[in-house]
Amino acid sequence: MTALDLSSPVAVVGTGTMGQGIAQVALVAGHPVRLYDAVAGRAREAADAIGARLDRLVEKERLTGAERDAARARLKPAEALGDLAGCALVVEAVLERLDVKRELFRALEDVVGDDCLLATNTSSLSVSAVGGALRVPGRFVGLHFFNPAPLLPLVEVVSGYATDAASATRAYETARAWGKTPVACADTPGFVVNRIARPFYAEAFAVFEERAADPATIDAVLRESGGFRMGAFELTDLIGQDVNESVTRSVWEAFFQDVRFTPSLAQRRLVESGRLGRKSGQGWYDYRDGAGRPAPHTAEPADRPARVVVEGDLGPAAELVELIREAGIEVREESGDDRPFAPLAGAGALTLPGGGRLHLTGGQTSTELGDVVHFDLALDYRRATRIALAPSQAASPRTLAEATGLFQALGKQVSVIGDVPGMIVARTVARIVDLAHDAVARGVASAEDVDTAMRLGVNYPLGPVEWGRRLGPWWVHDLLGELHLREPTGRYAPSRALNRQAHLTDAGEDTPS
Incomplete structure (x- = not known):
């Protein structure tokens, strides 16, 4: 099964930031694109906004003037859902509510042909649940782009319970033809990235809640020692505390309140206070005019030992x-x-x-x-x-x-910092490695796709499976075991997959869990 032919029209339903970004990706790849939004006039506004971004790409010499003009000619706002008839792919990027998405796709089935691929860009809902009420559920798939979609290369291609293998393959190859790096994954809470990334935030917040270090110091250690592009506090301020906390809570609830994914009380209080990060002017840090950025705790110079x-x-x-x-x-x-x-x-x-x-x-x-x-x-x-x-x-x-x-x-x-078990980087990386092995063992994605997703989706310096290999599975396993002894809730208990990988390494094998 090959990618969609470039002559095939692609529709995007929902014209917010993600919808516009996905439409731009399909448009620049060469497809005719139709934009639809339930609110009158928004599709036209989105088309104008995409046209302005195409102008900027010409200014940056990433598109020629002729390519921009051709792309603009292929972009059409749709006045009604019926205008999407004849599309080969419809990507939905509307409100993250199951009832809204299910109603939309039921309506789409009355418009498009049975061979039209239907896709949701959901980041937190079950693909199986969204497509469960469809008449032809086998053509339904998750296409989870990352924001901003025109810049970030990763796309998680999610197969729901009823998704046909041919539909998943066509979606995968189409994303690749659009210049993206797709990874195939199963329909589990958080998919790959939002599942495995939870400890990056959770452990930083836990160290803060234990009063072992302040946000600026924790962020600095994660960046300057752990090699992460951003620290957990500054990254969640950028994402939006409400958005990040909502994803964490969604994954936690979808896993039946598994303690490994427990949300942070400190972050909940931040959201309740309206301090949502950069967009509200205050989050973990203060972004209002004149506010200074706090410096990390840094020790005074000391004599070197002989x-x-x-x-x-x-x-x-x-x-x-x-x-x-x-x-x-x-x-x-x-x-x-x-x-x-x-x-x-x-x-x-x-x-x-x-x-x-x-x-x-x-x-x-x-x-x-x-x-x-x-x-x-x-x-x-x-x-x-x-x-x-x-x-x-x-x-x-x-x-x-x-x-x-x-x-x-x-x-x-x-x-x-304060005397907390596992400190900052070690406990964070160990938990990420463990969740990665667990995800691979449960068939969420291959080890290679897990590493690709975490490097491209959240800019980790190493894929977690490779990171675990470099550290040594026994080192990660033992560190988590010591943490589990001190907090025997199950949050830090090494997974069976990590335990198995450690024993395989002892036996001279190097097969990821």
Whole structure:
């Protein structure tokens, strides 16, 4: 089954931001496009707005004047739903209400032919539920574009319970012909991106609710250590707190209030107060005129330690040993077999001149281990520009100063946060990796498509399956296990899929769950 022929008309119902964006994508690809909106006059306004965007593409030399003129000639506002007769594909982008969408598609079936592909751009509703009342449900599919649709490459092609394989394939190939990167996925709550991305927000909000760090510091650590494009607080301010919280709540309820997807009380209060982010002028941050952006907590300069002792395997932080040597600090390595403390989640430790120790966070608190400072996970310790430290209550001022000075000597800014299990980046990444393995095991999407979706849909620096492979499945599994011991609600319990992947790795196999 091939993509729709470019001569085939495509209709878009709903002319808001997403509808206009999808229409522009189909139009620039070469299709005749018909726009319809239930509110009189809006389709004409949307056509004018798309025409203005085409003008800007010409100014930026992304379209020629001739291409723009041809595209404009192919774009037609529709006065009535009946004007969509003869279309080969209709994409719906209306209000996120099941009753509204179902009524629309029932009406469309009386207009278009039985061979017309029907698609919903829903981000949170069940594709099976939207298309469940159709006379020909096999031609119904989800085509979930990401905003702004003309710029973001990802499209989730969602097969509902009744979707024919041929319809899903045609939708997939059409999206690819439009210059998009489609991923095929099953009809489960949140599909791929909105399912697997929940911990990125949830763990940041949990650290804040535990009063371990403020939003600016958490965001800075996620960006500058975790490698994420934006932090959770600034990203939800951009998305809109009401929109983000609504998606989280929808996924949570669709999973029968699974604790892994529990919404944040702090975010709920933000929404209730009307602080919706950039669009309302206030969210986690203040965007009103004259308001300053708060700076992340950054430690004052401290003296570098003269030497460190590396005891055992540092696991995902092993590259620190070479960085410390390059900084001119003496390094002595010991096997760690006779050291009087246990390794954390398979990782060793750095012993500082004063006798205090530095551990990569392993899910415990520092306070459980004495004169210890935990440091957070980094995507790449060489390139990271900030590291978070969490001292125990028993950590001496000297230990914290030496730990701070060590990372500053490596060219990193240091943020000292409260002593919470898993810190910021480690607990976030571990949960994302776990949900990714769980989704693959349940047939939501292939490992390759999961990684593609998370890189392109939300700009993650690595796909979560690949990230887990680099960290080591046992490291992720053990960190979550330690977190689960400290919060035995099920939120952090490692999935069976991750457990299986860890054992497969032990056996020398490298097959994603």
